[in-house]
Amino acid sequence: xxxxxxxxxxxxxxxxxxxxxxxxxxxxxxxxxxxxxxxxxxxxxxxxxxxxxxxxxxxxxxxxxxxxxxxxxxxxxxxxxxxxxxxxxxxxxxxxxxxxxxxxxxxxxxxxxxxxxxxxxxxxxxxxxxxxxxxxxxxxxxxxxxxxxxxxxxxxxxxxxxxxxxxxxxxxxxxxxxxxxxxxxxxxxxxxxxxxxxxxxxxxxxxxxxxxxxxxxxxxxxxxxxxxxxxxxxxxxxxxxxxxxxxxxxxxxxxxxxxxxxxxxxxxxxxxxxxxxxxxxxxxxxxxxxxxxxxxxxxxxxxxxxxxxxxxxxxxxxxxxxxxxxxxxxxxxxxxxxxxxxxxxxxxxxxxxxxxxxxxxxxxxxxxxxxxxxxxxxxxxxxx
Amino acid sequence: xxxxxxxxxxxxxxxxxxxxxxxxxxxxxxxxxxxxxxxxxxxxxxxxxxxxxxxxxxxxxxxxxxxxxxxxxxxxxxxxxxxxxxxxxxxxxxxxxxxxxxxxxxxxxxxxxxxxxxxxxxxxxxxxxxxxxxxxxxxxxxxxxxxxxxxxxxxxxxxxxxxxxxxxxxxxxxxxxxxxxxxxxxxxxxxxxxxxxxxxxxxxxxxxxxxxxxxxxxxxxxxxxxxxxxxxxxxxxxxxxxxxxxxxxxxxxxxxxxxxxxxxxxxxxxxxxxxxxxxxxxxxxxxxxxxxxxxxxxxxxxxxxxxxxxxxxxxxxxxxxxxxxxxxxxxxxxxxxxxxxxxxxxxxxxxxxxxxxxxxxxxxxxxxxxxxxxxxxxxxxxxxxxxxxxxxxxxxxxxxxxxxxxxxxxxxxxxxxxxxxxxxxxxxxxxx
Numbered sequence: 001x002x003x004x005x006x007x008x009x010x011x012x013x014x015x016x017x018x019x020x021x022x023x024x025x026x027x028x029x030x031x032x033x034x035x036x037x038x039x040x041x042x043x044x045x046x047x048x049x050x051x052x053x054x055x056x057x058x059x060x061x062x063x064x065x066x067x068x069x070x071x072x073x074x075x076x077x078x079x080x081x082x083x084x085x086x087x088x089x090x091x092x093x094x095x096x097x098x099x100x101x102x103x104x105x106x107x108x109x110x111x112x113x114x115x116x117x118x119x120x121x122x123x124x125x126x127x128x129x130x131x132x133x134x135x136x137x138x139x140x141x142x143x144x145x146x147x148x149x150x151x152x153x154x155x156x157x158x159x160x161x162x163x164x165x166x167x168x169x170x171x172x173x174x175x176x177x178x179x180x181x182x183x184x185x186x187x188x189x190x191x192x193x194x195x196x197x198x199x200x201x202x203x204x205x206x207x208x209x210x211x212x213x214x215x216x217x218x219x220x221x222x223x224x225x226x227x228x229x230x231x232x233x234x235x236x237x238x239x240x241x242x243x244x245x246x247x248x249x250x251x252x253x254x255x256x257x258x259x260x261x262x263x264x265x266x267x268x269x270x271x272x273x274x275x276x277x278x279x280x281x282x283x284x285x286x287x288x289x290x291x292x293x294x295x296x297x298x299x300x301x302x303x304x305x306x307x308x309x310x311x312x313x314x315x316x317x318x319x320x321x322x323x324x325x326x327x328x329x330x331x332x333x334x335x336x337x338x339x340x341x342x343x344x345x346x347x348x349x350x351x352x353x354x355x356x357x358x359x360x361x362x363x364x365x366x367x368x369x370x371x372x373x374x375x376x377x378x379x380x381x382x383x384x
Numbered sequence: 385x386x387x388x389x390x391x392x393x394x395x396x397x398x399x400x401x402x403x404x405x406x407x408x409x410x411x412x413x414x415x416x417x418x419x420x421x422x423x424x425x426x427x428x429x430x431x432x433x434x435x436x437x438x439x440x441x442x443x444x445x446x447x448x449x450x451x452x453x454x455x456x457x458x459x460x461x462x463x464x465x466x467x468x469x470x471x472x473x474x475x476x477x478x479x480x481x482x483x484x485x486x487x488x489x490x491x492x493x494x495x496x497x498x499x500x501x502x503x504x505x506x507x508x509x510x511x512x513x514x515x516x517x518x519x520x521x522x523x524x525x526x527x528x529x530x531x532x533x534x535x536x537x538x539x540x541x542x543x544x545x546x547x548x549x550x551x552x553x554x555x556x557x558x559x560x561x562x563x564x565x566x567x568x569x570x571x572x573x574x575x576x577x578x579x580x581x582x583x584x585x586x587x588x589x590x591x592x593x594x595x596x597x598x599x600x601x602x603x604x605x606x607x608x609x610x611x612x613x614x615x616x617x618x619x620x621x622x623x624x625x626x627x628x629x630x631x632x633x634x635x636x637x638x639x640x641x642x643x644x645x646x647x648x649x650x651x652x653x654x655x656x657x658x659x660x661x662x663x664x665x666x667x668x669x670x671x672x673x674x675x676x677x678x679x680x681x682x683x684x685x686x687x688x689x690x691x692x693x694x695x696x697x698x699x700x701x702x703x704x705x706x707x708x709x710x711x712x713x714x715x716x717x718x719x720x721x722x723x724x725x726x727x728x729x730x731x732x733x734x735x736x737x738x739x740x741x742x743x744x745x746x747x748x749x750x751x752x753x754x755x756x757x758x759x760x761x762x763x764x765x766x767x768x769x770x771x772x773x774x775x776x777x778x779x780x781x782x783x784x785x786x787x788x789x790x791x792x793x794x795x796x797x798x799x800x801x802x803x804x805x806x807x808x809x810x811x812x813x814x815x816x
Contacts, residue, residue: 028537050541050773141620141770147441213620213769365541366623366772
C-alpha cells in the first residue's frame with residue numbers, strides 16, 4: 001500500500017479535463033470553508049464513489065507574510081510574531097525563535113530560565129495535544145471528548161495568563177531568558193495541575209482507546225511507512241508512530257532537556273490509532289518532565305547578558321526544536337545589522353501536510369477527515 | 385346538545401379505535417391530538433436533547449431564553465420561520481420543494497396505527513406493522529430527492545449514503561420484526577400484524593416479547609434497537625449528515641422552514657421507530673412486568689405513577705426556582721419557572737383523579753417507554769464516534785442480518801416445538 005514508487009508519484013491534475021466527464025470520477029472541493037479542515041485548508045479530492053483516488057492541498061488562505069515581516073523588524077520586535085504561526089503552541093514557537101537568536105548571539109539563558117522554559121513548553125505540548133485530541137475526536141464524530149479536553153486545557157491557560165498575561169499568543173520568552181520572574185505560587189500551581197491532570201488522561205483514554213467504533217475508525221487508516229515519512233520529511237508524533245525513534249529533545253538536546261529523564265513513545269503500524277496512542281503517551285511523558293523540572297527549579301537570574309541593541313555578527317544559523325507537531329526549525333541569516341537579513345521557518349505542519357496525499361490514497365472520504373485530524377495541522381503555521 | 389353528549393359518551397364507552405369503528409369525526413380529532421402531541425414532544429425533545437447532551441459534556445446548554453432555556457425551542461422555531469427561503473439557482477425547483485414534504489408526510493403518517501392505548505389510536509389496521517414499516521421507508525425517497533434536487537456534491541453523497549444505509553438496515557429490521565410477529569402466533573392462534581393485537585397477545589401470554597424465549601426475544605430486540613438508530617440516521621450512524629465530512633449531508637442546501645421540516649421529520653421518525661420497538665417488545669401501553677407485578681395492589685400503585693411523575697417535575701421546577709439568582713434581572717425568569725412548575729403540578733394533581741388516571745394510564749406508560757428510547761438516542765450521541773460507511777454496511781449485512789436470520793429460525797423452531805408439545809404430546813399423554 002505504501003510502496004514509495006507508487007505513492008510518491010505526483011498527482012496528475014492535468015488529467016482532470018480528460019477524466020471529469022468520466023462518470024465514475026467525482027472531483028470534490030473540500031474547504032476552505034469546511035468544518036473539518038481545521039481552518040482554511042482547501043483539499044481537492046478526486047473520488048471514485050467514496051474512494052479517494054488522489055487529492056491536492058491548496059494552501060495560502062491564511063498567509064500573512066510572517067517571514068517577510070521578520071526582515072523588517074529588529075530581532076526583539078519579531079519575537080511576538082512567531083507566536084501567531086502555530087497559535088495553539090505559541091510557547092514552543094517562541095522557544096525555537098529565542099534559542100535560534102541566542103545561538104546567533106552566542107549567549108545562553110541561565111539555568112532557572114531554562115527550567116521555566118521547559119515547564120512552560122511542556123505544558124504547551126499538553127495543551128496542543130489536548131486541542132488535537134478534542135478536534136480529532138470531534139471530526140470522527142465523538143463530540144464529548146472535545147469538552148473534556150477544553151475543560152482541562154483551561155487550567156494550563158490560566159497558568160499562562162498568570163505568568164505573562166496572555167492565554168494563547170503568550171510571548172512568554174525573551175532572547176536571553178525570560179522577561180518575567182515566576183509569580184508567587186507558580187510551582188505549587190504547576191504541581192497542582194499535574195496531580196489534577198494525570199487522572200484526566202485516563203479519562204480521555206476511557207472514552208476512546210478501547211471504544212470499538214474508535215478503533216475501527218482509526219486502525220489501518222492513513223497508514224504511512226517509516227520510509228515514506230523520512231522521504232517526505234515528516235516529523236513529530238507522525239514519524240514516531242511509524243516506528244522511528246526520533247525526537248529532537250533526545251537527538252539534539254536543546255534547552256536543558258538532557259537533564260530530564262523521559263522516554264520517546266513510538267508506534268509500529270504508522271496508522272491513525274498508533275498516532276493517537278503516541279500522543280497520549282507523550283502527554284504522560286510531558287507530565288513526567290514537568291514534574292522533574294518543577295521539583296528541581298533552581299534559583300538564580302532569569303536573563304543572560306544580552307545587549308540592548310542586538311547586532312549579531314554576519315552569518316547564518318539553523319536551530320530546530322521538537323514542537324508538539326514535529327520539528328520546528330528557524331534559519332536566520334544575519335548581515336550584521338539590527339534586523340535579520342532573512343528569517344526562514346520550517347514549520348512542522350507545512351511539511352507534515354505533504355503526507356496527506358500518500359496517507360489518503362485508496363481510503364474513503366471519511367478517512368480523509370480522520371487523517372487531516374491525525375496530522376494535527378494548524379493552518380496559521382502552514383501558511384505563515 | 386343531548387345528541388352531542390350521547391355521541392361523546394358512546395365513543396368513550398367504545399372499546400374500538402375511532403378509525404376501526406368507522407367514526408370519522410373522532411378519528412379527525414385524534415389526528416389533531418396526535419399531531420399536537422407529537423409537535424409538543426418534538427419541542428420538548430429538542431430542549432431535552434440540548435440540555436442532556438450539554439450536561440454530559442460539562443456545559444450548561446441553553447440558559448438565556450426563558451428559565452433554563454425552556455423557551456429556546458420556541459425561539460428557534462420562530463427564527464426558522466422568519467428565515468429567508470433559499471433555493472439554489474441550479475436546483476430542480478419542484479423536486480426540491482417536494483422532498484421535505486414527502487419526508488415529513490411519511491414520518492407522520494405512520495402514527496396512524498401507533499397504539500397509545502387499547503382504544504387510543506387513530507385506527508387499528510390488520511396490517512398495522514407492515515403499514516408502519518412500509519410508510520416509514522418512503523422517507524428514503526424524499527431524502528434521495530432532496531440530495532438530487534440540490535444539484536450539489538455534498539447533498540448527493542449524503543443522499544446516496546442515507547438511502548443505501550436505510551435500505552440495508554431495513555432488511556435486518558424486518559427480520560427482527562418477523563420474529564416478534566411469530567411470537568404472537570403461539571398458543572394455537574393465528575399470528576397478527578395489528579399493532580393493538582400484538583400488545584394484547586403480550587398481555588394474554590403474560591410476558592413482554594423481549595423476555596420471551598430468552599435470549600431470542602432479547603436478541604431480536606437488540607437487532608431492532610441497533611437498526612432503528614441506523615434507520616433514523618442518528619449517531620453513531622449519522623453518516624448521511626456527518627457534519628465533519630459532508631457539512632450537513634442531504635439537507636445542506638436547505639434552510640428556514642424547509643430545513644425545519646427535515647428536522648421535524650427526523651424527530652417524528654425517531655419517535656415512530658421507538659413506538660414500534662415499544663409495541664413489539666416492551667408491551668406497548670402495558671404497565672411494567674405484567675407477569676410479576678399484576679393484581680389490584682400493583683394496579684393501585686401504578687395508577688399513581690403519572691401524577692407522581694408530573695409532581696416530581698414540578699418539584700424540580702420549584703427547587704430550581706429557589707436556586708435562581710436573586711437579581712432583579714432574573715425576576716421574570718424566576719416567576720416564569722415557578723409558573724411552569726405550578727402548571728406541571730396542577731397537571732400532576734389532575735392526574736390523581738381516578739377517572740383521569742385510569743384513562744391516562746395507557747398513554748403514560750407508552751410515552752414513558754418511548755421517552756426511555758429518546759434518552760438512549762441522546763446518550764448514544766454523547767458517547768459514540770461515527771461509523772464509516774463501509775463499516776456501517778458491514779455491520780448491517782454481515783452482523784445484523786445473519787443474527788436476524790438466526791433469531792427468526794430459532795423462534796420458529798422453538799415455536800414449532802411448543803406447538804407440537806401442546807397439540808400432539810400433551811393430548812397424547814392425556815389419552816394414554
